Amino acid sequence: MKQISSDFAPPLKLIAPFFKFGVIYYLLAMLTLLFFKPDFVYAQTDVAGWVHLFLLGFVMMIIFGAMAQLVPVVLEAGHAVVDVYYVIMPLLAVGTVVMVAGFWITPVLLPYGGLLVLIAMIIFAIENFATLKKTALKTLTVSTVKWSNAYLLLGILTGFAIALGLAGSLSIDVGLMLKAHVYAVLGGYVVLTIIGLSLILVPMFSLAHGFDETSINRAFKLVIGSAGTVFLGALFGWESMMYIGYTVTILGILFYLHQIYILATLTVRKEMDIWAKSMIFAYGSLIVSLLLGALYFLLGRESVLHASVWFLLMGFIASMITGHLYKIVPFLVWFERFAPLVGKKKIPMLHEMYSKEGASVFFWFNASGVVLGGIGLLFESDIWFKAGASFLFAGALFLMVTMQKMLSYGSDEDTSTEA
Numbered sequence: 489m490k491q492i493s494s495d496f497a498p499p500l501k502l503i504a505p506f507f508k509f510g511v512i513y514y515l516l517a518m519l520t521l522l523f524f525k526p527d528f529v530y531a532q533t534d535v536a537g538w539v540h541l542f543l544l545g546f547v548m549m550i551i552f553g554a555m556a557q558l559v560p561v562v563l564e565a566g567h568a569v570v571d572v573y574y575v576i577m578p579l580l581a582v583g584t585v586v587m588v589a590g591f592w593i594t595p596v597l598l599p600y601g602g603l604l605v606l607i608a609m610i611i612f613a614i615e616n617f618a619t620l621k622k623t624a625l626k627t628l629t630v631s632t633v634k635w636s637n638a639y640l641l642l643g644i645l646t647g648f649a650i651a652l653g654l655a656g657s658l659s660i661d662v663g664l665m666l667k668a669h670v671y672a673v674l675g676g677y678v679v680l681t682i683i684g685l686s687l688i689l690v691p692m693f694s695l696a697h698g699f700d701e702t703s704i705n706r707a708f709k710l711v712i713g714s715a716g717t718v719f720l721g722a723l724f725g726w727e728s729m730m731y732i733g734y735t736v737t738i739l740g741i742l743f744y745l746h747q748i749y750i751l752a753t754l755t756v757r758k759e760m761d762i763w764a765k766s767m768i769f770a771y772g773s774l775i776v777s778l779l780l781g782a783l784y785f786l787l788g789r790e791s792v793l794h795a796s797v798w799f800l801l802m803g804f805i806a807s808m809i810t811g812h813l814y815k816i817v818p819f820l821v822w823f824e825r826f827a828p829l830v831g832k833k834k835i836p837m838l839h840e841m842y843s844k845e846g847a848s849v850f851f852w853f854n855a856s857g858v859v860l861g862g863i864g865l866l867f868e869s870d871i872w873f874k875a876g877a878s879f880l881f882a883g884a885l886f887l888m889v890t891m892q893k894m895l896s897y898g899s900d901e902d903t904s905t906e907a
Contacts, residue, residue, distance in 0.1 A: 498556055498570050500824040504895050505577050506553025507817060511891045513545025513584065515884040521877035527868045537591030544584040544605060550809050551681060552576060552612060554816060559619060562629050562688060568618035572611050579608035595654045602651035609644045613637045628708060632684025635712050639676025642719060643669055667722035675737060676715035682808060683708055683744055690748065693763055693815050694755040703747035710740030738778060745771065762847035766811025769855050773803025795866040803858045810887060814847055817894045825898040841897045846890050853883030
Protein backbone atom coordinates (compact mmCIF):
# COMPACT_ATOMS: atom_id res chain seq x y z
CA MET A 489 0.00 0.00 0.00
CA LYS A 490 1.31 3.45 -0.87
CA GLN A 491 2.00 5.70 2.09
CA ILE A 492 0.50 9.16 1.80
CA SER A 493 1.02 12.28 3.81
CA SER A 494 -1.58 14.83 4.84
CA ASP A 495 0.92 17.65 5.35
CA PHE A 496 -0.04 19.34 2.07
CA ALA A 497 -3.83 18.98 2.36
CA PRO A 498 -5.83 22.15 1.57
CA PRO A 499 -8.45 23.46 4.06
CA LEU A 500 -11.88 21.86 4.32
CA LYS A 501 -13.64 25.11 3.39
CA LEU A 502 -12.05 24.89 -0.06
CA ILE A 503 -13.11 21.29 -0.69
CA ALA A 504 -16.51 21.08 1.01
CA PRO A 505 -18.42 23.12 -1.64
CA PHE A 506 -17.41 20.61 -4.33
CA PHE A 507 -18.99 17.79 -2.34
CA LYS A 508 -22.07 19.80 -1.37
CA PHE A 509 -22.87 20.91 -4.92
CA GLY A 510 -21.91 17.53 -6.37
CA VAL A 511 -24.48 15.77 -4.21
CA ILE A 512 -27.12 18.41 -5.03
CA TYR A 513 -26.57 17.88 -8.75
CA TYR A 514 -26.75 14.12 -8.18
CA LEU A 515 -30.14 14.58 -6.51
CA LEU A 516 -31.37 16.71 -9.44
CA ALA A 517 -30.08 14.14 -11.94
CA MET A 518 -31.97 11.33 -10.16
CA LEU A 519 -35.13 13.48 -9.96
CA THR A 520 -35.12 14.25 -13.68
CA LEU A 521 -34.76 10.54 -14.51
CA LEU A 522 -38.43 10.22 -13.56
CA PHE A 523 -39.35 12.21 -16.69
CA PHE A 524 -37.43 10.06 -19.18
CA LYS A 525 -38.55 7.09 -21.25
CA PRO A 526 -36.41 3.92 -21.48
CA ASP A 527 -36.48 3.98 -25.30
CA PHE A 528 -34.36 6.83 -26.61
CA VAL A 529 -31.37 7.69 -28.79
CA TYR A 530 -28.23 9.41 -27.56
CA ALA A 531 -28.66 12.15 -30.15
CA GLN A 532 -31.69 13.49 -28.25
CA THR A 533 -30.88 16.85 -26.68
CA ASP A 534 -32.79 16.04 -23.48
CA VAL A 535 -30.66 12.91 -23.01
CA ALA A 536 -27.48 14.92 -23.69
CA GLY A 537 -28.65 17.43 -21.08
CA TRP A 538 -29.08 14.72 -18.45
CA VAL A 539 -25.69 13.18 -19.25
CA HIS A 540 -23.99 16.56 -18.75
CA LEU A 541 -25.93 17.21 -15.55
CA PHE A 542 -24.73 13.86 -14.19
CA LEU A 543 -21.16 13.94 -15.49
CA LEU A 544 -20.35 17.63 -15.01
CA GLY A 545 -22.52 18.41 -12.00
CA PHE A 546 -21.89 15.22 -10.04
CA VAL A 547 -18.96 13.17 -11.36
CA MET A 548 -16.60 16.01 -12.31
CA MET A 549 -17.56 18.16 -9.31
CA ILE A 550 -16.78 15.36 -6.85
CA ILE A 551 -13.61 14.27 -8.67
CA PHE A 552 -12.29 17.85 -8.75
CA GLY A 553 -12.93 18.21 -5.02
CA ALA A 554 -11.27 14.87 -4.27
CA MET A 555 -8.31 15.68 -6.52
CA ALA A 556 -7.87 19.05 -4.80
CA GLN A 557 -7.27 17.06 -1.63
CA LEU A 558 -5.48 13.98 -2.94
CA VAL A 559 -3.14 15.35 -5.63
CA PRO A 560 -0.87 17.34 -3.28
CA VAL A 561 -1.06 14.56 -0.68
CA VAL A 562 0.02 11.87 -3.13
CA LEU A 563 2.64 14.07 -4.80
CA GLU A 564 3.96 15.23 -1.42
CA ALA A 565 4.01 18.78 -2.75
CA GLY A 566 1.68 21.68 -2.08
CA HIS A 567 -0.65 23.05 -4.74
CA ALA A 568 0.97 25.50 -7.12
CA VAL A 569 -1.95 27.93 -6.72
CA VAL A 570 -4.50 26.37 -4.38
CA ASP A 571 -6.81 29.41 -4.37
CA VAL A 572 -7.86 28.75 -7.99
CA TYR A 573 -10.22 26.09 -6.64
CA TYR A 574 -12.35 28.87 -5.19
CA VAL A 575 -12.84 29.97 -8.81
CA ILE A 576 -13.13 26.52 -10.40
CA MET A 577 -16.14 25.44 -8.31
CA PRO A 578 -18.52 28.33 -9.17
CA LEU A 579 -17.44 28.30 -12.83
CA LEU A 580 -18.19 24.59 -13.09
CA ALA A 581 -21.44 24.88 -11.12
CA VAL A 582 -22.84 27.75 -13.18
CA GLY A 583 -21.47 26.39 -16.45
CA THR A 584 -23.23 23.08 -15.84
CA VAL A 585 -26.58 24.78 -15.28
CA VAL A 586 -26.22 26.94 -18.39
CA MET A 587 -25.17 23.95 -20.52
CA VAL A 588 -28.09 21.82 -19.32
CA ALA A 589 -30.42 24.74 -20.02
CA GLY A 590 -28.91 24.89 -23.49
CA PHE A 591 -29.79 21.25 -24.12
CA TRP A 592 -33.22 21.42 -22.50
CA ILE A 593 -34.41 24.94 -23.42
CA THR A 594 -32.45 26.63 -26.19
CA PRO A 595 -29.14 25.72 -27.90
CA VAL A 596 -28.18 29.39 -27.96
CA LEU A 597 -27.01 28.96 -24.35
CA LEU A 598 -24.66 26.06 -25.11
CA PRO A 599 -21.57 28.10 -26.11
CA TYR A 600 -21.90 30.24 -22.97
CA GLY A 601 -22.21 27.28 -20.64
CA GLY A 602 -19.51 25.45 -22.57
CA LEU A 603 -17.15 28.41 -22.24
CA LEU A 604 -17.60 28.55 -18.45
CA VAL A 605 -16.94 24.82 -18.15
CA LEU A 606 -13.99 25.12 -20.55
CA ILE A 607 -12.39 27.87 -18.45
CA ALA A 608 -12.94 25.91 -15.21
CA MET A 609 -11.38 22.75 -16.60
CA ILE A 610 -8.45 24.53 -18.24
CA ILE A 611 -7.65 26.22 -14.93
CA PHE A 612 -7.92 22.84 -13.17
CA ALA A 613 -5.66 21.10 -15.67
CA ILE A 614 -3.04 23.87 -15.75
CA GLU A 615 -2.91 24.00 -11.94
CA ASN A 616 -2.49 20.22 -11.81
CA PHE A 617 0.35 20.29 -14.33
CA ALA A 618 2.01 23.12 -12.37
CA THR A 619 1.71 21.09 -9.16
CA LEU A 620 3.14 18.01 -10.90
CA LYS A 621 6.30 19.98 -11.73
CA LYS A 622 6.95 20.38 -8.00
CA THR A 623 7.36 16.65 -7.36
CA ALA A 624 10.14 14.23 -8.23
CA LEU A 625 7.97 11.17 -7.59
CA LYS A 626 7.46 8.78 -10.51
CA THR A 627 4.59 6.54 -9.37
CA LEU A 628 1.66 5.14 -11.33
CA THR A 629 -0.68 7.60 -9.64
CA VAL A 630 1.50 10.54 -10.72
CA SER A 631 1.47 9.23 -14.29
CA THR A 632 -2.32 8.86 -14.28
CA VAL A 633 -2.70 12.46 -13.14
CA LYS A 634 -0.58 13.59 -16.10
CA TRP A 635 -2.35 11.49 -18.72
CA SER A 636 -5.87 11.97 -17.37
CA ASN A 637 -5.47 15.76 -17.42
CA ALA A 638 -4.18 15.61 -20.99
CA TYR A 639 -7.32 13.69 -22.02
CA LEU A 640 -9.44 16.12 -20.02
CA LEU A 641 -8.11 18.98 -22.13
CA LEU A 642 -8.90 17.06 -25.33
CA GLY A 643 -12.37 16.27 -24.02
CA ILE A 644 -13.28 19.82 -23.10
CA LEU A 645 -11.93 21.28 -26.35
CA THR A 646 -13.97 18.84 -28.45
CA GLY A 647 -16.95 19.46 -26.18
CA PHE A 648 -16.72 23.20 -26.74
CA ALA A 649 -16.48 22.60 -30.49
CA ILE A 650 -19.69 20.54 -30.27
CA ALA A 651 -21.42 23.34 -28.36
CA LEU A 652 -20.47 25.80 -31.11
CA GLY A 653 -21.63 23.33 -33.75
CA LEU A 654 -25.04 22.81 -32.12
CA ALA A 655 -25.47 26.57 -31.78
CA GLY A 656 -24.72 26.99 -35.50
CA SER A 657 -21.48 28.90 -34.94
CA LEU A 658 -19.15 26.20 -36.26
CA SER A 659 -19.46 23.77 -39.16
CA ILE A 660 -18.38 20.32 -37.90
CA ASP A 661 -19.51 16.70 -38.00
CA VAL A 662 -21.19 16.72 -34.57
CA GLY A 663 -21.67 12.92 -34.55
CA LEU A 664 -17.97 12.13 -34.98
CA MET A 665 -16.87 14.92 -32.66
CA LEU A 666 -19.30 13.63 -30.03
CA LYS A 667 -17.71 10.18 -30.05
CA ALA A 668 -14.24 11.71 -29.66
CA HIS A 669 -15.50 13.94 -26.85
CA VAL A 670 -17.19 11.13 -24.92
CA TYR A 671 -14.22 8.79 -25.10
CA ALA A 672 -11.69 11.45 -24.15
CA VAL A 673 -13.72 12.36 -21.05
CA LEU A 674 -14.97 8.92 -19.98
CA GLY A 675 -12.29 6.58 -21.32
CA GLY A 676 -9.41 9.00 -20.95
CA TYR A 677 -10.08 11.18 -17.92
CA VAL A 678 -12.60 9.38 -15.69
CA VAL A 679 -11.34 5.80 -16.15
CA LEU A 680 -7.66 6.77 -15.85
CA THR A 681 -8.43 8.81 -12.72
CA ILE A 682 -10.25 5.86 -11.17
CA ILE A 683 -7.34 3.54 -12.00
CA GLY A 684 -4.81 5.91 -10.45
CA LEU A 685 -6.77 6.65 -7.30
CA SER A 686 -7.71 2.98 -6.86
CA LEU A 687 -4.05 2.16 -6.27
CA ILE A 688 -4.13 4.59 -3.33
CA LEU A 689 -7.64 4.41 -1.89
CA VAL A 690 -8.64 0.75 -2.29
CA PRO A 691 -5.55 -0.67 -0.51
CA MET A 692 -5.79 2.06 2.16
CA PHE A 693 -9.45 1.41 3.00
CA SER A 694 -9.27 -2.38 2.61
CA LEU A 695 -5.97 -2.62 4.55
CA ALA A 696 -4.31 -4.66 1.78
CA HIS A 697 -0.50 -4.76 1.87
CA GLY A 698 2.40 -6.14 -0.15
CA PHE A 699 0.65 -6.68 -3.48
CA ASP A 700 2.00 -6.99 -7.01
CA GLU A 701 1.15 -4.03 -9.30
CA THR A 702 1.75 -5.69 -12.67
CA SER A 703 -1.93 -5.91 -13.62
CA ILE A 704 -2.79 -2.31 -12.86
CA ASN A 705 0.31 -1.08 -14.71
CA ARG A 706 -0.81 -3.05 -17.76
CA ALA A 707 -4.32 -1.66 -17.38
CA PHE A 708 -2.93 1.87 -17.24
CA LYS A 709 -0.90 1.50 -20.45
CA LEU A 710 -3.72 -0.23 -22.34
CA VAL A 711 -6.33 2.37 -21.39
CA ILE A 712 -4.00 5.24 -22.35
CA GLY A 713 -3.40 3.71 -25.76
CA SER A 714 -7.00 2.68 -26.37
CA ALA A 715 -8.42 6.08 -25.40
CA GLY A 716 -6.09 7.76 -27.89
CA THR A 717 -6.93 5.19 -30.56
CA VAL A 718 -10.68 5.68 -30.22
CA PHE A 719 -10.27 9.46 -30.04
CA LEU A 720 -8.34 9.63 -33.30
CA GLY A 721 -10.60 7.07 -34.97
CA ALA A 722 -13.69 9.07 -34.06
CA LEU A 723 -12.10 12.38 -35.02
CA PHE A 724 -11.24 11.16 -38.53
CA GLY A 725 -14.16 8.75 -39.00
CA TRP A 726 -12.03 5.57 -39.01
CA GLU A 727 -14.53 3.09 -37.61
CA SER A 728 -12.19 0.07 -37.74
CA MET A 729 -9.66 1.99 -35.66
CA MET A 730 -12.37 2.76 -33.10
CA TYR A 731 -13.27 -0.92 -32.75
CA ILE A 732 -9.62 -1.75 -32.13
CA GLY A 733 -9.62 0.89 -29.39
CA TYR A 734 -12.80 -0.52 -27.83
CA THR A 735 -11.26 -4.00 -27.71
CA VAL A 736 -8.04 -2.75 -26.12
CA THR A 737 -10.06 -0.77 -23.56
CA ILE A 738 -11.94 -3.90 -22.50
CA LEU A 739 -8.62 -5.74 -22.17
CA GLY A 740 -7.27 -2.94 -20.01
CA ILE A 741 -10.33 -2.98 -17.75
CA LEU A 742 -9.99 -6.75 -17.36
CA PHE A 743 -6.42 -6.26 -16.11
CA TYR A 744 -7.74 -3.57 -13.75
CA LEU A 745 -10.37 -5.98 -12.40
CA HIS A 746 -7.67 -8.59 -11.91
CA GLN A 747 -5.73 -6.09 -9.80
CA ILE A 748 -8.83 -5.44 -7.69
CA TYR A 749 -9.26 -9.20 -7.26
CA ILE A 750 -5.68 -9.43 -5.99
CA LEU A 751 -6.38 -6.67 -3.47
CA ALA A 752 -9.58 -8.40 -2.36
CA THR A 753 -7.67 -11.60 -1.58
CA LEU A 754 -5.16 -9.67 0.55
CA THR A 755 -7.53 -7.50 2.55
CA VAL A 756 -7.63 -7.96 6.31
CA ARG A 757 -10.76 -5.84 6.75
CA LYS A 758 -13.74 -8.01 7.57
CA GLU A 759 -16.44 -5.42 8.27
CA MET A 760 -18.97 -5.00 5.45
CA ASP A 761 -19.44 -1.27 5.84
CA ILE A 762 -20.96 1.11 3.29
CA TRP A 763 -17.60 1.43 1.49
CA ALA A 764 -17.08 -2.32 1.13
CA LYS A 765 -20.67 -2.88 -0.06
CA SER A 766 -20.37 -0.05 -2.56
CA MET A 767 -17.09 -1.40 -3.96
CA ILE A 768 -18.56 -4.90 -4.41
CA PHE A 769 -21.61 -3.49 -6.14
CA ALA A 770 -19.50 -1.12 -8.27
CA TYR A 771 -17.18 -3.82 -9.58
CA GLY A 772 -20.10 -6.20 -10.07
CA SER A 773 -21.81 -3.50 -12.15
CA LEU A 774 -18.64 -3.00 -14.19
CA ILE A 775 -18.59 -6.71 -15.05
CA VAL A 776 -22.29 -6.57 -16.03
CA SER A 777 -21.57 -3.51 -18.18
CA LEU A 778 -18.74 -5.31 -19.99
CA LEU A 779 -20.90 -8.39 -20.61
CA LEU A 780 -23.77 -6.28 -21.95
CA GLY A 781 -21.31 -4.33 -24.11
CA ALA A 782 -20.04 -7.56 -25.66
CA LEU A 783 -23.64 -8.69 -26.17
CA TYR A 784 -24.42 -5.41 -27.95
CA PHE A 785 -21.65 -6.01 -30.50
CA LEU A 786 -23.12 -9.46 -31.17
CA LEU A 787 -26.80 -8.47 -31.36
CA GLY A 788 -26.67 -4.79 -32.32
CA ARG A 789 -29.69 -3.95 -30.13
CA GLU A 790 -29.70 -0.37 -28.86
CA SER A 791 -31.47 -1.34 -25.63
CA VAL A 792 -28.53 -3.59 -24.71
CA LEU A 793 -26.11 -0.70 -25.28
CA HIS A 794 -28.29 1.58 -23.12
CA ALA A 795 -28.25 -0.95 -20.29
CA SER A 796 -24.47 -1.37 -20.62
CA VAL A 797 -23.85 2.38 -20.36
CA TRP A 798 -26.33 2.58 -17.47
CA PHE A 799 -24.45 0.01 -15.39
CA LEU A 800 -21.17 1.75 -16.24
CA LEU A 801 -22.37 5.22 -15.19
CA MET A 802 -24.84 4.50 -12.39
CA GLY A 803 -23.59 1.12 -11.19
CA PHE A 804 -19.82 1.53 -11.42
CA ILE A 805 -18.82 5.20 -11.53
CA ALA A 806 -21.57 6.57 -9.26
CA SER A 807 -21.17 3.76 -6.70
CA MET A 808 -17.38 4.20 -6.67
CA ILE A 809 -17.84 7.90 -5.93
CA THR A 810 -20.60 7.66 -3.32
CA GLY A 811 -18.92 4.75 -1.55
CA HIS A 812 -15.66 6.68 -1.21
CA LEU A 813 -17.50 9.79 0.01
CA TYR A 814 -18.36 7.90 3.21
CA LYS A 815 -14.63 7.44 3.80
CA ILE A 816 -13.14 10.67 2.46
CA VAL A 817 -15.54 13.23 3.95
CA PRO A 818 -15.42 11.95 7.56
CA PHE A 819 -11.61 11.87 7.35
CA LEU A 820 -11.41 15.45 6.05
CA VAL A 821 -13.76 16.70 8.78
CA TRP A 822 -11.93 14.70 11.46
CA PHE A 823 -8.51 15.90 10.30
CA GLU A 824 -9.50 19.56 10.41
CA ARG A 825 -11.70 19.65 13.53
CA PHE A 826 -10.51 16.82 15.74
CA ALA A 827 -6.87 16.00 14.87
CA PRO A 828 -5.59 19.03 16.86
CA LEU A 829 -7.46 17.69 19.90
CA VAL A 830 -5.78 14.26 19.94
CA GLY A 831 -4.48 13.61 23.46
CA LYS A 832 -6.38 16.58 24.88
CA LYS A 833 -9.96 15.29 24.91
CA LYS A 834 -12.09 12.41 23.69
CA ILE A 835 -12.52 12.55 19.95
CA PRO A 836 -14.81 10.52 17.66
CA MET A 837 -13.76 7.62 15.47
CA LEU A 838 -14.34 8.05 11.72
CA HIS A 839 -17.14 5.47 11.61
CA GLU A 840 -18.97 7.39 14.35
CA MET A 841 -19.29 10.47 12.17
CA TYR A 842 -22.17 9.12 10.09
CA SER A 843 -25.16 6.87 10.73
CA LYS A 844 -24.49 3.29 9.62
CA GLU A 845 -28.23 2.72 9.37
CA GLY A 846 -28.68 5.76 7.13
CA ALA A 847 -25.75 4.70 4.95
CA SER A 848 -27.22 1.20 4.64
CA VAL A 849 -30.59 2.60 3.57
CA PHE A 850 -28.87 4.72 0.93
CA PHE A 851 -26.92 1.72 -0.38
CA TRP A 852 -29.97 -0.52 -0.78
CA PHE A 853 -32.05 2.22 -2.40
CA ASN A 854 -29.19 2.97 -4.77
CA ALA A 855 -28.42 -0.67 -5.63
CA SER A 856 -32.10 -1.48 -6.15
CA GLY A 857 -32.53 1.58 -8.35
CA VAL A 858 -29.56 0.69 -10.54
CA VAL A 859 -30.74 -2.90 -11.04
CA LEU A 860 -34.39 -1.97 -11.70
CA GLY A 861 -33.39 0.88 -14.01
CA GLY A 862 -31.02 -1.39 -15.90
CA ILE A 863 -33.77 -3.97 -16.40
CA GLY A 864 -36.10 -1.21 -17.58
CA LEU A 865 -33.59 -0.04 -20.18
CA LEU A 866 -32.73 -3.56 -21.31
CA PHE A 867 -36.37 -4.50 -21.96
CA GLU A 868 -37.54 -0.92 -22.66
CA SER A 869 -40.06 -1.17 -19.82
CA ASP A 870 -41.29 2.18 -18.57
CA ILE A 871 -42.61 0.71 -15.30
CA TRP A 872 -39.29 -0.93 -14.37
CA PHE A 873 -37.30 2.15 -15.37
CA LYS A 874 -39.51 4.53 -13.39
CA ALA A 875 -39.31 2.19 -10.40
CA GLY A 876 -35.53 2.30 -10.62
CA ALA A 877 -35.52 6.10 -10.92
CA SER A 878 -37.78 6.36 -7.86
CA PHE A 879 -35.41 4.25 -5.76
CA LEU A 880 -32.43 6.27 -6.96
CA PHE A 881 -34.13 9.56 -6.09
CA ALA A 882 -34.99 8.30 -2.60
CA GLY A 883 -31.40 7.17 -2.13
CA ALA A 884 -30.12 10.56 -3.33
CA LEU A 885 -32.19 12.27 -0.64
CA PHE A 886 -30.51 10.12 2.02
CA LEU A 887 -27.10 10.88 0.52
CA MET A 888 -27.68 14.65 0.52
CA VAL A 889 -28.85 14.71 4.15
CA THR A 890 -25.97 12.47 5.22
CA MET A 891 -23.43 14.58 3.37
CA GLN A 892 -24.65 17.77 5.02
CA LYS A 893 -24.42 16.21 8.48
CA MET A 894 -20.99 14.71 7.86
CA LEU A 895 -19.65 18.08 6.73
CA SER A 896 -21.16 19.89 9.72
CA TYR A 897 -20.12 17.25 12.27
CA GLY A 898 -18.25 18.85 15.15
CA SER A 899 -19.02 22.40 14.06
CA ASP A 900 -20.63 24.95 16.36
CA GLU A 901 -23.96 24.37 14.67
CA ASP A 902 -23.98 20.56 14.99
CA THR A 903 -22.08 18.47 17.51
CA SER A 904 -24.29 15.42 17.41
CA THR A 905 -23.06 11.96 16.43
CA GLU A 906 -26.00 11.08 14.21
CA ALA A 907 -26.13 11.56 10.46
